[in-house]
Amino acid sequence: MAPAIAIKDLSKTYETGFEALKRVNLDIERGELFALLGPNGAGKTTLISIVCGLIKATGGTVKVEGHDIVTDYRAARSLIGLVPQELTTEAFETVRATVSFSRGLFGLKKDPAHVENVLRQLSLWDKRDNKIITLSGGMKRRVLIAKALAHEPRVLFLDEPTAGVDVELRRDMWEIVRGLRESGVTIILTTHYIEEAEEMADRVGVINNGEIILVEEKSELMQKLGRKRLILQLGSTISAIPDGLASYDLELSGQGDELVYTYDTHGGRTGITNLMNDLRDSGLRLKDLQTKQDSLEKIFVDLVHKD
Template sequence: MSPIISVSNLSKTYGSGFKALNNINLGINRGEIFALLGPNGAGKTTLISIICGIANPSQGSISIGGHDIIKDYRAARSMIGLVPQELHTDAFESVWATVSFSRGLFGKPKNPAHIEKVLKDLSLWDKKDNKIITLSGGMKRRVMIAKALSHEPQILFLDEPTAGVDVELRKGMWEVVRTLQASGVTIILTTHYIEEAEEMADRIGVINKGEIILIEDKATLMQKLGKKHLTLQLQHKLDAIPEALAAYKLELSGDGRVVTYDYDTKGDRTGITSLLNDLRNAGIRISDLDTTQSSLEDIFVSLVRAP
């Protein structure tokens, strides 16, 4: 199956000479949630803006569902809904009017039933009083999503969708995203909340300094780059790691009572059983142990900091 979004050899250089994107190649599959991660200034918003037709590429090509974004821009853009970082809502228009207007911009006929469904799905409708609720800052973010969904797009871009949103509302929006995916919508998410990508995404892309440095299935990425840490609490203080245990590359804490062992999870050979046997043979007794695993945030930081 061909990807619903295909980006080939895409670059963007501004008039100042700043190169925001450099030879981006990217394919996004139909129906997946793709998380695009990167530090500030990495090129995330520039990439999204070009795909959505807001900015022009300097070179390269992009197709949306087989439609070239320049040669067949109307068909391409009609497939896309965009929720930008900034909140843009008309304070003098009702929520119903602004969402309906967004639908009309794409030449779609009036469909009150669809507009009502979108508002209810996004919890923008007071079912008790059968009316649109009063908007808080977080609810205005949901209005932006409603506007993006008004014309029934097949692709939804969420550029920092939960910025400034409280935890409860953020989790509610995650549920909305899952529902959209279940209906067949392809979702591209950029976020600084790494736990969002870890919770939601099927695949992860990392962009840094205008270049894609990694694209991987989330589970595969966690397996490849994530490490597990075994922390051993010792019964007695240890002044130094015995030479016989050097192969394990253990780390000894400052007080000499905690030893840390890092290992990967490929296959069944973690080395833990051998380590525990060798510790016992060296006369080192353990009072407790614990294991933790690297998070996606740990992996992301290591990737963007790499030379």
């Protein structure tokens, strides 16, 4: 079975000479939630725009469930839904009419029951006869999602979907996203809220300067690149780290009553065993301990700022 999205050697150079994408290769499997992270200008929106047929690539190929976006564009585009960053909606049209019209753009017959279901899912049914111009920013964002779902896509792109949305609306949207993923829809997410990717994504891709620099299972990424810290709370205060512990990556913190041991997730456990033995031999009494791990945001920042 072909991947949901298969991207091979994709490039995009604008007339100004700016190279937005540089031979990007990426496969996104069916039914997964893939988070694409990157700083502003990294190439995220350009990549999505090419896959969705909004701009043309300079080179390379893209297939959606086996359908080439150039030679078989009708079939490819019929499978895709897009929730863009911009709040571009028909200001004087009603909610129900604009969602129904979006379905018709794909040559599908009217299905009032499906439109009603989508609007109810997004808590828009009570607003169905309201004109778009009368809605709040958060409700307009919901309308964008409803339009993207009107033709029952199997691949859904969410380009910064919760930007400018309050916490409650964001939480509601992510409940909807969970439901879509459970129904088999492939979801590609770009976001600046990295905690969303950390909570929701199956895999994470990082793009920087038009190049994919990493694609990993989220859990494996955090295990391989995340560093852990063991915080040792001492039974008394000390003014300096004892000479017998100098070989460890230790930092004295708190009021002189905490030692912080930083280690990677692979070889760190052996070091912890040795540290605990040496800690006892140094005469320090341990009161409590806890561990903390780098967040996905910390890993992301380290990756894009790596020389």
